[in-house]
Amino acid sequence: MTDKGPLDDPALDLAAEYALGVLSGEDLRRARDLERTNDSFRAEVARWTGRLSPLLTEVGEVPAPVAVWRTIEERIGPAASNDNLIELSRRVARWRAIAGGMTAVAASLAAVLFLTLPPGEPAAPPTRHSTTAPMVAILGGQDTGTKVMASWDPGAQQLVLAVSGDLKGDSGHSHELWVIPRGGKPSSLGTMPTGKQMHMRLAETLARLLENGATIAISVEPRGGSPTGIPTGPVIASGALSQA
């Protein structure tokens, strides 16, 4: 449905003018239509935005009034006291979304989870605040169909990953696994071996980062992993760790 052919000169001009922001009226409407329907036009606008955006570093900072943040908080959903509820409904929605493809994987993972519990106590409910309670994260990609279930056993310092569907990628790239503690920087957990199910034992320093609420993410990196120590490629799946 979208055009991909090369742009003629007037269209190239229009893309540059649109990125610069000088258009109004009929020309602006035409540019917006093209942005929606023409891939080459959209790419040209993106190139110009990239070229000009360093100008924005010249603009000075101005502290925003406190009221703005309060309105944003109201607009993004109920206040912090209802966080658990939101988290729960997010989790339910995510579970539903993956229910189809994941049943088998989930069953095998449940088995893994139970196997890692101390023998003789499988029926006891996990202690909510125990730091050794197993945690799970369901890593979903918003624009991809990738689903990965991660289960973390803090006692054994073992992370088990189960992949549903195919992780997008090719032999020139690696998938790198990251943990991002609340409000912290991403730390690499290493590149992922291929396969549908993976077991990783984590070193103590990394293991400490896998706490309730931390984000687990997978990014596509150059072969061998990120050259900079933080994700440099697109994040194809991410999810928050929570107690199982």
Place this chain on the structure above:
Amino acid sequence: MLQIAASPPADFRFLSLIASGMERRMDRMTGELAARGARDELVGMLIAVSNGDRGAFATLYQRTAAKLYGICLRLLSNEAEAQDVLQEAYVTVWRKAHRFDPSKASPITWLAVLARNLAIDRLRRRSLPLEDLEAAANVEAGDPSAFSILTEAEDAERLRRCLEALDGRAQSVIRAAFLDGASYPELADRAGVPLGTMKSWIRRGLQRLRRCLEQ
């Protein structure tokens, strides 16, 4: 050994020269490391936000709101509207953080462009008649998913050099357009030239800018 011991002042001068040079280099490196650290943290926050982490979202806001508010205010020259657009920008971030791709843009540039796009959109709507306003409301603005800029400092330096290479007139109208949100008719009005003249100044200026940047 004796000779060296006999001429300490010269050696000291030399050594202190090296030392001050190293200090400058260390300062620069520390600065770059700090910038990278801050950027890494923002990348982490955006990934966590895409995942519904409200704590990360609050920290992201604290770190970046002043920059984005500065941009909105500069473009809109109106506090109420700037605050409105700032709000819109962060609600968009909350909903679309998953569109952020660290291979295409640094987090602060991604956020800045998102805020600018929304502010420009607001500026252009000011002059629209009501029925167009309704149509425009259905157009999704402010989604900078696809542009690509990574090496901030280098890109900023190259852009500065290439802008300076343009003639003064083209340079100032391009800046005014991007940073103040001036449209063609406004720019023509300010300069006291016909609309067609302004268009050809800017088009020619942009073409030369592109050639310079691509060298």
